[in-house]
Amino acid sequence: MNKHPTISRSTLHEPTRHDSGPKHVSGSAEYIDDMIEPAGTMHAYLALSTKPHAEIVAIDYAAVKAAPGVIGVLTAEDIPGENDVSPSHKHDEPIFAAGKVHFWGQPLFAVIAETRDQARRAAHLAKVKYKDLPFALDVRAAQAAGGQLVTEPLKLERGDVAAGFEKSPRRVKGSVTIGGQDHFYLEGQIAMAVPGEDEDVTVYSSTQHPSEVQLMVAHVLNSQQHAVTVNVRRMGGGFGGKETQGNLFAVVAAIAAKKWNRACKIRPDRDDDMTATGKRHDFVVDYDVGYDETGKIQAVDAVYGARAGFSSDLSGPVTDRALFHADNAYWYPAVRVRSEPLYTNTVSNTAFRGFGGPQGMMACERWIEDIAYDLGRDPLDIRKANFYGTDSENVTPYHQVVEDNVIHRVVDELEQSSDYQARRKAILEYNAGSAILKKGIALTPVKFGISFTATWYNQAGALVHIYKDGSIHLSHGGTEMGQGLYIKVAQVLADAFCVGLDAIKIMATSTGKVPNTSATAASSGSDLNGMAAWDAANQIKARLVTHAAKLYQCDEAAVEFVRGGVQAGEQFVEFAELIASAYLNRVQLSAAGFYQTPKIHWDRATGRGHPFYYFAYGASVSEVTIDTLTGEYVVDRVDILHDVGRSLNPAIDIGQVEGGFVQGMGWLTTEELVWDDKGQLRTKAPSTYKIPVASDVPPIFNVRLAEWSVNKEPTIGRSKAVGEPPFMLAMSVVEALSMAVASVADYKIAPRLDTPVTPERVLMGCERLKREARG
Known part of the structure; x- marks a missing residue:
């Protein structure tokens, strides 16, 4: 009993393989489209507009409803609650276009059929009559049309910019166009909803933000969040494209599931996915920079015009973040930078790895190059x-x-x-x-x-259970999109309890386990969820220390977690043995951890x-x-x-x-x-x-x-x-x-x-x- 066992698996700070790595390469990793569908599962498919900006004069659904296998058609009128999936307070992103379309590819309605192929084919059979309206597709066109904004711009300013230019012996003015980017995740957008009793619905969604999907589904169904459970085991890539863009697909599946009381799944083809979902914002940055003969910058004045698309989505925070990184690694004695998130008749752009930061940096590297x-x-x-x-x-x-x-x-x-x-x-x-x-x-x-x-997103929760045999159940609010978050948080927990990784069971992210989760984004997944899991572990460890000190008659200060167990004074106790005795002595072996990032604030x-x-x-x-x-x-x-x-x-x-x-x-x-x-x-x-x-x-x-x-x-x-x-x-x-x-x-x-x-x-x-x- 006094001999310390050898722990074969690595823990914190060690190069450890991805927990799903073998499953990825063998094809055994389960994604939503791999799940066994409940009997009677329906399939949904979106019908998309073929105009960039137009009034919808009329839609004839007769051919759609008569198509083989069609169960029904979902339109804006079929939504029990709010026809909106916008993550912003502006509520400006309808699920289905109502009266007007704002971009080529905007969803008009959804077909529900017995098979995916039947739904997909029927979605193209509607006869839509439009009345064309003027449209603007890019930053310069939007500026020329008057520069309508989709959300409030931001200005950052420090120092005397006019004086900085006045004392600059050299000056360069210019503009740079920085292109957008499609997320091109290997697993496209997908969701499956399974109805339950009363208002209940369980949604399997490929999303980086389960709590937002939960909120959107509740609003759309005119129910409360406690009736909606969102589960995410893994995504086949996200890169920001599944922070808000999964909302649409989850709510369509949920509406159909509750309307017909049957499970419903929706998965678009790649071309429809790319057409109907947002991308990295492309920018045109106009700049004016003053500098001296040594190349030292004295003043910067720049405007960051962004193709935001037809609705606000995350364009406000993305263009804010571009300004936050307009400096990259450089100090400006005087600086004024302004954002211009512009309305365009294109899909509403969204989060993408870096969240506007890369565009801000590329602009400043341009004027460094000019100098x-x-x-x-x-x-x-x-x-x-x-x-x-x-x-x-x-x-x-x-x-x-x-x-x-x-x-x-x-x-x-x-x-x-x-x-x-x-x-x-x-x-x-x-x-x-x-x-x-x-x-x-x-x-x-x-x-x-x-x-x-957005300061309030800098929080996370975790739920840790230890079972009687010493095995550990880990849940937290972060999602796994291939980046290795799950294995890192598991390493944190294994390190905290001084056990091997094989003792940790990584559970799917679920709003039923950890509520009010933040999106897995802003590079903060490990920081937030790792600390939340660590907090939960420390709560349980404190109870175990008290128990061990009492059981082995030593001071609590003499109880130490070591590899494979606990050293209580002169006595080494294996972890599983300690847990078994703790259970028999009615020690709580579960904890909800929480973490909020300190020091940060923003006005x-x-x-x-x-x-x-x-x-x-x-x-x-x-x-x-x-x-x-x-x-x-x-x-x-x-x-x-x-x-x-x-x-x-x-x-x-x-x-x-x-x-x-x-x-x-x-x-x-x-x-x-x-x-x-x-x-x-x-x-x-x-x-x-x-x-x-x-x-x-x-x-x-x-x-x-x-x-x-x-x-x-x-x-x-x-x-x-x-x-x-x-x-x-x-x-x-x-x-x-x-x-x-x-x-x-x-x-x-x-x-x-x-x-x-x-x-x-x-x-x-x-x-x-x-x-x-x-x-």
């Missing part, structure tokens, strides 16, 4: 000259003091380890002797604030506060080769150093850095969204929308975590968030492509490439610079 080419300097020199420092040079545009700045160390270390200076010199020599192929290299930083800027009206608990940092070096005759290019090598604090799971975190970089590279280089002049999205399938594939991964891809980093704030395990920050590391690819293009004009003209930097844009950029160089 460098104007002064004939390496852009890295301009970046270093403007990094946040200490004392007065550490205040953000939103008046938060940067207290944990490590960007100098990260960049210096990566510059050395990647041999950046020698490689840049060799590339300059190569380009001088190569007429067709040109190379580029760039090193870019990332500073990313961690926390929801949107004044543009001041401390919205972020801490910052995560990183840097990347990318090297590229372009063909100036075709515009084609390859990313030859990437080096990354990223700060995750003390990593909870280095294997998972490195995977997040690698995946985030590649996804960011796709956003910035290949993933182009195109609407035609009729308002229809044309890039709505893998045949027309190019995400990165295995062959796009750089052949030399060196990724390291900053092992010396420890979060100064008391986060779980002193770790830092890793979900979103690595996404922005891909900015170095754009900057490297810019250098390669600039070489055709001897680096004397800023290339000003809009994103995505497709081969076409590389080719056109080369031709434009050649013309400008000739005069």
Whole structure:
């Protein structure tokens, strides 16, 4: 009994495999479409508008209702409660269009049939009569039409901007177009609803925000939240696309399930999914920047116009977040930045990894680049000259003091380890002797604030049970979309109780277990849910310590959790034995944990506060080769150093850095969204929308975590968030492509490439610079 058993499974801070990894590769991981359907399950399919902006004059459903297998049609009139799934207070996103359509692909009604194929075919049979209305599809068109906003804009201001410009010997004005991005999750939107007695309904939803789905279903059914249970075991990808976009599908399934008292499932095809659901906001940023002869920025004034779509969705917070990251890692003595979330006749854009932050950073990297080419300097020199420092040079545009700045160390270390200076010199020599192929290299930083800027979302709950045999049941409010949140929180719990991971049962996220959950977003999943689970564990441990001290007649201070059990004075007791005795002595072996992020506050009206608990940092070096005759290019090598604090799971975190970089590279280089002049999205399938594939991964891809980093704030395990920050590391690819293009004009003209930097844009950029160089 006194011998400590060996624990074979790793716990906190160890590189541990994803809990569902073997299931993913074997195909045994269960997603909603894999679940056994209850007998009599119906299938729903959405009918979508074929006009970007029009009055609905009439809809003839006769052919739809007469189609084989059709059970019925759901319209706005069939909704018991509110015809709305908007996450904002504006309630401006109807489930089914009522009287007017605002974008091509807006749901008109849903067909309910015995099979999915029958519902899908019948959805195309309605005869819809429209009266066309004027429409605007992009930022410039919306601005030209008067600039109608879908939600309130934000302004951040600090310092005297006019005085800053007055003392700036140099000034650059310009604009940059930053493209959007489709989430292209492997598992599309899907939901299944199973009716219960009274008002009850259970919804299986592929969502990052179970509590919001619960709320939406309750509102739509005109019931209370306690009647709705939402379960989420896993998603096949989310990236923000399932934070609000799953609401529509869940409520349609729930309405049908309660109306006909039969289970109902809905799953759109990929093209309809891409047409009807929101994407990353594309931006046009107009800027005016003053600076001195050394490249030191003196003043910034910029307007961030965003294609928000037809409704507010999350456009307010997304465009707010773009302003929060308009500085990236740079200090501006005087700054004024304003958001412009514009109404357009396109699908309402939504959350996407980085939540507006990447767009804010790309804009500021553009004017850093402009300054460098104007002064004939390496852009890295301009970046270093403007990094946040200490004392007065550490205040953000939103008046938060940067207290944990490590960007100098990260960049210096990566510059050395990647041999950046020698490689840049060799590339300059190569380009001088190569007429067709040109190379580029760039090193870019990332500073990313961690926390929801909506302060109330910075909370989490967890439920932990220990059973009589010592096995542990873990539930929390976070959702698993492949990012490894479940395994990280399980590691937290295993570490707290000093047991192996095999003692922990990871349960599906359920609103019936943990209420009022926040979305798994803002990179905060591990921070929030890990701390909530840790709190629950500590409550139970305190009871067990009291029990052990009494049972083994020692002071509570002499009771310590050790590997495999508890050391109570001179006595070692195995964990399972301790739990069995605790049960017999009526010790409570269950606890609800809770956590709220400290220190944070934000006043949107004044543009001041401390919205972020801490910052995560990183840097990347990318090297590229372009063909100036075709515009084609390859990313030859990437080096990354990223700060995750003390990593909870280095294997998972490195995977997040690698995946985030590649996804960011796709956003910035290949993933182009195109609407035609009729308002229809044309890039709505893998045949027309190019995400990165295995062959796009750089052949030399060196990724390291900053092992010396420890979060100064008391986060779980002193770790830092890793979900979103690595996404922005891909900015170095754009900057490297810019250098390669600039070489055709001897680096004397800023290339000003809009994103995505497709081969076409590389080719056109080369031709434009050649013309400008000739005069």
